[in-house]
Amino acid sequence: MASFETSVGLDELMESLTTVDIEAIAPIALEESAPIVKAKLSQLAEPHRDTGAMIRSIKIQRAKKKRDKYSIFVGPSGVDRKSGTRNMEKLAYLEYGVRENNQPATPVITPTVRATHDDVCDKMQDVFNRYLDRNGL
Numbered sequence: 001m002a003s004f005e006t007s008v009g010l011d012e013l014m015e016s017l018t019t020v021d022i023e024a025i026a027p028i029a030l031e032e033s034a035p036i037v038k039a040k041l042s043q044l045a046e047p048h049r050d051t052g053a054m055i056r057s058i059k060i061q062r063a064k065k066k067r068d069k070y071s072i073f074v075g076p077s078g079v080d081r082k083s084g085t086r087n088m089e090k091l092a093y094l095e096y097g098v099r100e101n102n103q104p105a106t107p108v109i110t111p112t113v114r115a116t117h118d119d120v121c122d123k124m125q126d127v128f129n130r131y132l133d134r135n136g137l
Contacts, residue, residue, distance in 0.1 A: 019135075019137065020131070020132075020137070021131075023065075024131070025127060025128060025131050026063065026065075026070040027062075027063035027065075027070060028127050029123070029124040029127040029128065030063040030070060030071070030072040030124075031060070031062070031063050031072065032123055032124075032126075032127055033119075033120040033123040033124055033127075034060040034072050034074050035060065036116050036119045036120055036123060037074045037112060037113075037116050037120065038058055038059075038060055038074050040112045040115050040116050041058055041074065041075070041108065041109070041112045042055055042058050044108040044111055044112055044115075045058070045091070045094070045108050048094055048106060048108070051080065051082060053080040053081070053082070053087060054076050054080070054087040054090045054091060055076075057076040057077050057078045057087040058074070058075060058076050058077075059074075059075075059076075059077050060072065060073075060074050061073040061074075075088060075091065076088050076090065076091050091108070091109070094106055094107075094108060095107050095108060095109050095110070
């Protein structure tokens, strides 16, 4: 049977965790991990480059809070000046294909999420650990 010892009691641990300020940590964790996703999305979209407008338009928006949840958007924005097509629409066509034009799906969003999952989690853990160290928890 496994066993472990700790110098911190469970009650002390639970008390210290209730003092964690999620309102402060969540946006920072999202904003620090978003460049990882942006870099991978740009890398995976690069082989499908036509004019480059969609790839250049990939941006990171600021973290937002809606109800009790935080989110951040990483993706293309704006409209291609030459074609008038929204850049997010181009990414959707790339991801899911266009049946009418016989354009097959060449996913970049799903592979980006899968490829960056561990690095994003590690970055968020780093932000959390910095918070704990700074606050002596």
